[in-house]
Amino acid sequence: MANVPEGLFYSKDHEWLRVEGETGTVGITDHAQNSLGDVVYVELPKTGETFAAHDTFGSVESVKAVSELFLPVAGEITEVNESLSDEPEKVNTDPYGDGWMLRVKLSNRGEVDSLLSAAEYEDYIGSLE
Amino acid sequence: MLHGLGLGSAEELFDSLPADVLLKRPLDTPAALAESELLELFEAMAAKNAAARRPSFLGAGAYSHYAPTIIDSLIQRSEFFTAYTPYQPEISQGTLQAIFEFQTLVCQLTGMDVANASMYDGSTAMAEAVLMAERVTKRSRVLVSAAVHPEYLQVAETYVAHAGIELGRLEVDETSGRTSLDAAALEKDVAAVVVQSPNFYGCVEDLKAFAEQVHATGALLVVVVTEAASFGLLRSPGACGADIVVAEGQSFGVPVSFGGPYVGLFATREKYARQIPGRLAGVAYDKEGRRGFVLTLATREQHIRREKATSNICTNEGLIALAATIYMTALGRRGLQEVAEQCAQKAAYARRQIGALEGFSLPYSAPVFNEFVVRAPSEAEGLLRRLAESHHVTGGLALSRYSAERPNDFLVCVTETNKRADIDALVAGLKQS
Numbered sequence: 001m002a003n004v005p006e007g008l009f010y011s012k013d014h015e016w017l018r019v020e021g022e023t024g025t026v027g028i029t030d031h032a033q034n035s036l037g038d039v040v041y042v043e044l045p046k047t048g049e050t051f052a053a054h055d056t057f058g059s060v061e062s063v064k065a066v067s068e069l070f071l072p073v074a075g076e077i078t079e080v081n082e083s084l085s086d087e088p089e090k091v092n093t094d095p096y097g098d099g100w101m102l103r104v105k106l107s108n109r110g111e112v113d114s115l116l117s118a119a120e121y122e123d124y125i126g127s128l129e
Numbered sequence: 130m131l132h133g134l135g136l137g138s139a140e141e142l143f144d145s146l147p148a149d150v151l152l153k154r155p156l157d158t159p160a161a162l163a164e165s166e167l168l169e170l171f172e173a174m175a176a177k178n179a180a181a182r183r184p185s186f187l188g189a190g191a192y193s194h195y196a197p198t199i200i201d202s203l204i205q206r207s208e209f210f211t212a213y214t215p216y217q218p219e220i221s222q223g224t225l226q227a228i229f230e231f232q233t234l235v236c237q238l239t240g241m242d243v244a245n246a247s248m249y250d251g252s253t254a255m256a257e258a259v260l261m262a263e264r265v266t267k268r269s270r271v272l273v274s275a276a277v278h279p280e281y282l283q284v285a286e287t288y289v290a291h292a293g294i295e296l297g298r299l300e301v302d303e304t305s306g307r308t309s310l311d312a313a314a315l316e317k318d319v320a321a322v323v324v325q326s327p328n329f330y331g332c333v334e335d336l337k338a339f340a341e342q343v344h345a346t347g348a349l350l351v352v353v354v355t356e357a358a359s360f361g362l363l364r365s366p367g368a369c370g371a372d373i374v375v376a377e378g379q380s381f382g383v384p385v386s387f388g389g390p391y392v393g394l395f396a397t398r399e400k401y402a403r404q405i406p407g408r409l410a411g412v413a414y415d416k417e418g419r420r421g422f423v424l425t426l427a428t429r430e431q432h433i434r435r436e437k438a439t440s441n442i443c444t445n446e447g448l449i450a451l452a453a454t455i456y457m458t459a460l461g462r463r464g465l466q467e468v469a470e471q472c473a474q475k476a477a478y479a480r481r482q483i484g485a486l487e488g489f490s491l492p493y494s495a496p497v498f499n500e501f502v503v504r505a506p507s508e509a510e511g512l513l514r515r516l517a518e519s520h521h522v523t524g525g526l527a528l529s530r531y532s533a534e535r536p537n538d539f540l541v542c543v544t545e546t547n548k549r550a551d552i553d554a555l556v557a558g559l560k561q562s
Contacts, residue, residue: 041403043403061403061429066429066434066437068437
């Protein structure tokens with residue numbers, strides 16, 4: 001059973017978002033990392049780049065495939081997890097902790113409301129099986 | 130087959146075609162010949178090909194070099210010759226190892242860190258380099274030297290026509306024959322500068338100076354090489370600061386054959402490895418620690434990533450790359466240097482002799498490898514035709530084919546296959562034509 005922590009927001013593209021003030025932290029969910037298999041490379045944007053909600057911000061490459069990464073909310077990238085270039089396996093071992101991907105300054109706080117809660121995301125991935 | 134389809138005749142099969150496109154008489158095919166008669170027919174036809182037996186000084190992207198016989202005898206082994214896309218590591222260690230060795234040799238030649246398993250040819254490799262520069266820099270303007278092979282430029286224009294990339298031109302300095310890099314042209318939105326060296330006019334470009342200027346604006350330097358034999362003599366593009374090196378590998382043991390199949394070489398820096406088009410062979414180890422060869426980074430190809438793929442190529446020129454690998458291995462470092470030295474020295478001799486002819490001049494001052502432009506006292510196309518007819522020498526390529534402003538210019542290429550007597554015949558012929 002996939003781990004879906006309370007208190008985070010989720011997208012149907014299997015990204016999670018942790019909101020602290022005006023800043024959001026983004027990563028991929030436990031369900032996503034489990035489906036991808038061993039992650040070997042994470043391609044991330046540069047800080048300062050801006051994206052609209054649902055834009056592609058990078059890609060994650062596993063031994064099976066390369067998948068696009070979608071930003072759940074619009075904003076400007078303030079920080080990326082540089083350590084993933086040497087240790088991409090953190091996405092597998094700790095998707096909600098050390099495996100975080102980037103921090104974004106939210107352009108529109110209201111967009112968060114359109115995302116899923118933990119319970120809704122759990123129902124959603126349940127419906128995929 | 131007609132029976133299987135439930136049809137009575139061939140006419141019925143083509144019934145759905147519009148009547149006005151049909152041939153309304155039987156197809157005019159000669160009667161069947163016995164095998165011995167057929168061979169005679171072909172030999173008689175081949176004998177008409179006088180150009181194949183004339184000394185030739187044609188280059189411009191397709192070069193006559195000696196191909197050791199070991200190439201054909203090895204590539205025709207059925208393990209290599211008959212297999213289609215043999216990339217499953219369980220059954221294809223030989224093929225994958227050969228590709229790995231090809232990549233290793235390409236890295237050594239170009240002075241780069243990583244090379245792919247090959248491209249269709251030099252021109253498509255250049256076009257892919259343009260697309261890759263856009264991916265790496267996220268900028269959309271690419272400046273291409275006007276001394277890049279004109280047909281390579283056409284291929285690049287086709288590739289980028291709907292890719293949102295704008296191709297600009299860098300003019301050629303009419304004194305040196307080298308590309309001029311105008312600092313003003315190098316604005317911040319330039320993704321890459323593409324230069325060929327030796328360029329289409331045979332001139333060796335000052336790549337180091339290019340690299341410094343190009344890198345100062347955050348753009349990439351793409352170096353194109355159409356005559357791979359030059360790697361044996363010139364400083365590698367990698368050592369000069371190139372970010373992507375693409376080349377035509379035909380010079381390495383592949384016949385000119387009306388333009389193909391050829392093989393494209395593509396190499397870049399390690400940091401751009403994930404943006405490289407096509408596929409790569411890599412070394413891997415199995416559970417018991419035994420070395421093996423596998424395809425790596427194929428997850429970025431079209432059959433997996435569809436429109437998000439890193440290239441338009443989903444394959445490589447396996448057999449031709451193998452031929453080039455055997456050529457490079459058979460000649461070795463010393464052999465490649467010797468071929469290059471012979472090309473350069475024979476070309477220098479020819480250039481000196483032609484330059485001394487009355488009425489003929491050498492318009493460009495930059496150093497050359499094995500190709501150079503000659504300005505004739507009269508229109509070059511007619512001159513070359515008279516030379517072929519009266520002196521049985523194919524003297525080069527009239528540049529009027531590519532530029533109406535160059536009626537008297539032609540390109541002469543000299544390789545190790547041209548004997549001194551051939552060069553002397555060319556010079557004597559030019560004098561009298």
